[in-house]
Amino acid sequence: MKKYITSLTLALVAIIILASCKKYLDVVPDNVATIDNAFTMRTQAEKYLFTCFSYLPRDGSLNDDPAFSGGDEMWQIEGRKAYFDMAKGLQNKVSPLGDRWPVLYRGIRDCNIFLENIGKVPDLSETEKLRWISEVKFLKAYYHFYLLRMYGPIPLVRENLPIDADINQVKVLRNPADECFAYVVQLINEATPGLPLTIADPGRDMGRITQPIALSLKAQVLITAASPLFNGNTDQMGIKNPDGTALFNTVYSKTKWDSAAVACKKAISICHSVGIKLFKFVPDAATPNLSQALRTQMSIRNSVAQKWNSEIIWANTQSNASGLQSLISTWWDPALLDGTTAHGELSPPLKIAEMFYTQNGVPINEDKSWNYEERYGIKTSRPEDKYYLRADYTTANLHFNREPRFYADLGFDGGIFYGQGRYDDANPSNLFYLEAKFKQRNGFGKPDFSTVTGYYIKKLVHYQNVIGSGNSYTVNAYPWPxxxxxxxxxxxxxxxxxxxxxxxxxxxxxxxxxxxxxxxxxxxxxxxxxxxxxxxxxxxxxxxxxxxxxxxxxxxxxxxxxxxxxxxxxxxxxxxxIRGWDLGQQQSAAYYRPTVIFNQTFGIKDYFWPINESYIVTNRNLVQNLGW
CATH class of the missing domain: 1.25.40.900 (Serine Threonine Protein Phosphatase 5, Tetratricopeptide repeat)
Incomplete structure (x- = not known):
């Protein structure tokens, strides 16, 4: 059995050095956790395979996905933590928020152990072995890519270091960005032929890797490599290894975009070949008379919230959008659902509401038929607005004559919130709507819940979630797309x-x-x-x-x-x-006044995560990112 470096000190050198093989998960008989036992039979090796999957970050999770709440797309109730502190500019190098360096390098380590040992399993067919190897190479590629997006150029771990590695091998350097992208693409290319086109047993294997997933990730990787952050970024020209190697190629390359376009088209072709297509909602027994306006909104919402719909290429089964839906759902009917739990606390800012097009499909500041200057004024809804706005309700001009995605994605004062058992679209006056002014049903002013901007996220809430009595709210969960x-x-x-x-x-x-x-x-x-x-x-x-x-x-x-x-x-x-409406107001004219909630700041250093300074103290070959 190959032995690997076990020292905690050496592990901290790059956080990529192997943990002891004796620390592997308890997947063998009698709790004997050694690599040799883990690969003595198929059932044990399969557990190791799923361990390699277990490192997948849970996208869409408030506590595990910095991209969900660490930017400017939504704002939270003050006092909540997770990645909200990153959005507020509180990132640091002593204990970086959302630091993925150690856990994803552990994932890469386990992928390497799997690849080095899977050939020992005696009762594994060649077909299944090839699929498992391909899946693990894909995961190894994805973990490298995830780190690359976060930290920029990273140390590549093509294979694990042996226990007798000398100090120069242990003190690894960061590889240049172009080399990192090339290695990720190489791994995906190696993995793709051994992957299935589709999942043969959906009940058992949904979420595992297919050729459409691999080629779509390759397209995403090459798009990232071709984008300005990595393609001709002169801001990063000073980042060099101690040996003088530049980590960023500061010369723009059109060829990178050429390669990305080819990869995207190939991914589209294979997706089409297996029946993946844009999702369009088909009315069901609960929605027999669905209007075209609401049908369009449902197509938009359910392209995300309907699990395993026709549009999903890759969904993360480890990230189940259940608790998230409860968190973002507004406080529904006080007679049916009490307010003891925080609801609606992830609130899109005003600039996100302004981002959506007009009904004519162009930006609100470009539409010559839409009064941009008066967008914060108010008016009363008309009969023709019945599938978007409550009848005879006074709301902001900003909420009128917008594109369907505006109404499908956002909840707001006076807006129709279709679903949750209220399907009477034949009589729009019975459709549920939001009242979001001060101390109204869905408004600010009650303890520990409700919007902080005046907006709610409707898109991610499944329309068939059911409101019960007391604090009962049954959620239709779905794996995160x-x-x-x-x-x-x-x-x-x-x-x-x-x-x-x-x-x-x-x-x-x-x-x-x-x-x-x-x-x-x-x-x-x-x-x-x-x-x-x-x-x-x-x-x-x-x-x-x-x-x-x-x-x-x-x-x-x-x-x-x-x-x-x-x-x-x-x-x-x-x-x-970050702005919202004046939530402490009860009258429309006063409520619809833009109010600054927080002044965000972002500088060049914020494009990449800081590397934990303790890793750099241990390994001086690791250079810190710009500005940290």
Missing amino acids: MIRLADLYLMYAEALNESEGPVADVYTYLDLVRERAGLNSVQSSWTNFSTNPDKFRSKDGLRTIIHQERLIELAFESKRFWDLRRWKTAEDELNIP
Whole structure:
């Protein structure tokens, strides 16, 4: 049996040094936890396989996903922790918030142990062995990629260090970014042929890796490598290893976008070949008379909240959106659900509400038929607003004539919140709506719950969640979508625009996403309604459109956090104050006054996590990230 470095001191050198093989999980008879026993038979090796899966970060989890609440997409009740402190600018290098360095390197270590030992298992078929090896290579690639997004250039762990490694081997260096991306892609390429096209036994194996997942991740990796954060980023030119090796290639390369576009198209093709398609809601027994307006909203919401729907490429079964839904759901009917538990405490800021398009499919500050200057004024809803707004309800102009994704994603004062057992769309006056002014049913002013901005997240709440009595709230859980087809379409549109400019396929894949969202094509919308009607004709203008389309379509899905960073636009967006309505007011005219909640700050150093300074003290070959 190969032996590995066990010293805690050496482990801290890079946090990639192997823990003792005797510390492996208890997966063998009589609690004898050794690597040799773990690979003596198929059943034990399978446990080790699932251990390799267990390191997957739980995206969409408030306590495990920095991209969910660590940016500017939602704000929390004061006093809550998790990654909210990162959003408030409290990151540090002594004990970094959300530090993934140690746990993901442990995951990589276990992946390497698996790959080194799986050949010893006597009762494992060659077909199954190939699949398991491929899955673990994929996981090893993903863990490296996750670290790379967080910390920038990282030490690569192609294989585990032996116990007799000398001190120079132990004191590892960070590998240049391009080398890191190349290695991740190499692992995915090696893994892909041995993976199944689809999951043959969904009841047992959903969440395991397929070829569409692998190729879609490859597309995401190459998009990241081609983006400004890693492609020609001169801000990072001073980051070098002690031997003088530059960690960032500061010269822009169009070839990176070319490769990303090819990878995206290949991923789309394989997804289409196995029947993955944009989800469109089909009315069921509970929704027999669903209007077209509500059907469109349900298609948008359930592309995320309906588990294993036709659009899901990869979902994380370790991240179950159950507690999250209770946390973000508004306080429903006081007669049916009491307020002893915090509800609705994750609140989208005003700038997120302003991000969505008008009903004409263009930004609110570009639509020549929409009064942008009067967006904070108020008016009373009309009969034609019945599927979006409560009848005869006074609310902000900002809430009128918006695109379907605005109404599908957001809850707000006077807005219809479809679902939760209230399906009487034949009589819209019976549809549930929110009352969010001071001390109203869904408003601010009650102890320990409700919105802090005036908005709620509707998109992630399953429409069939059932309200019971007392504090009863039955939630339809779903695994968190890591990659869905709309994301892949938009990645392809972005990469192709950067590679070739505004060619036909860019519009095709943008418009597929827009059509599902109830909007006309980019060309039609900008030509007929925008004050900048030629915007879509240039690469720069279309880039801006694609970026906003991604931010809207993938809102609240842990994408904005990473996109703003890879585009290097976080310094613009995350220095905009967090604002909401004046929640202490009961009258509409006073309530609808924008109020600053927090002044966010973001600088160049915030694009990457700090490396825990204790690791650097132990290993001087590890250089710290810029600004930390």
